[in-house]
Amino acid sequence: MLPNILHNVREKGCTSKLIIAGTREGSDYVKKMDAEFKRYNLQPCIDYQFIEFLGEERIDELIELYTTADFYLELSGHEGFGMQLAEAMACSTTCISSGAGALTEVGAGFDLQFPTFSVNEISSTIIDGYKNKLHIRDNSEQVKYVSTHFTWDAVADLVVEKIELFSLAEKKQ
Numbered sequence: 001m002l003p004n005i006l007h008n009v010r011e012k013g014c015t016s017k018l019i020i021a022g023t024r025e026g027s028d029y030v031k032k033m034d035a036e037f038k039r040y041n042l043q044p045c046i047d048y049q050f051i052e053f054l055g056e057e058r059i060d061e062l063i064e065l066y067t068t069a070d071f072y073l074e075l076s077g078h079e080g081f082g083m084q085l086a087e088a089m090a091c092s093t094t095c096i097s098s099g100a101g102a103l104t105e106v107g108a109g110f111d112l113q114f115p116t117f118s119v120n121e122i123s124s125t126i127i128d129g130y131k132n133k134l135h136i137r138d139n140s141e142q143v144k145y146v147s148t149h150f151t152w153d154a155v156a157d158l159v160v161e162k163i164e165l166f167s168l169a170e171k172k173q
Contacts, residue, residue: 001075001119003036006048008123010040014130016070018048021062025052066091070135071126074103077117082106090146092139096125108149110142 006018023030030050037048044050054062066072072088072095079085079101086106088095097103099113107113112134114125129135148154 001117001122002048003033003040003042004119005122005126006037006042007040008119009126010042010047012123012127014127016130017046019051019065019069020048021051021065022053023050025050062087063091066093069093071096071112071129073122073126074098074111075117075122076100076103079103079106085111086146086150089139089142090150092143094129094134094137094139096122096129106150108145110139110145 002018002020009016020033034044034050037044042048051065054065066088069088072085072093074082074085074088074095074097076082077098077100082097082101082103082105085095085097085103089107089110095107095111097107097111097113098117099107099111103111104113112125112129114121
């Protein structure tokens with residue numbers, strides 16, 4: 001969807017660059033996406049850029065990507081947690097997500113959500129974000145939320161709570 005989304009956003013007058021991080025150079029997925037971008041006359045390094053997976057040893061580069069991005073776009077349709085969304089939120093980046101799976105819970109209303117998985121809806125959400133200057137909004141409450149809700153202790157407490165609720169429900173049956 002990314003080549004179609006970027007093309008659609010460009011047609012609506014937005015010129016920001018799309019960074020696709022976590023890719024593997026030379027993979028069939030990247031080759032196919034690159035060909036699709038070029039089919040729309042979008043230029044590598046000008047309109048879009050692929051960046052390989054950034055492991056723990058390159059965490060500073062990942063943080064820089066998040067903090068300098070206008071928006072973080074999460075297109076997942078079935079997230080079990082939403083680690084990248086939480087990371088982007090912690091870096092004070094305005095996030096756009098599908099709200100699928102756990103993304104609504106992780107985003108907690110701080111993320112902009114597109115209503116359907118259509119290129120037009122996603123593109124419109126991005127354009128509206130720029131029009132409303134949401135890429136430069138104060139995200140300090142979002143950062144505070146992530147830093148207090150997604151610590152190891154907070155997540156462990158939540159898991160224990162859910163297990164206890166599940167066990168209690170099992171006993172009642």
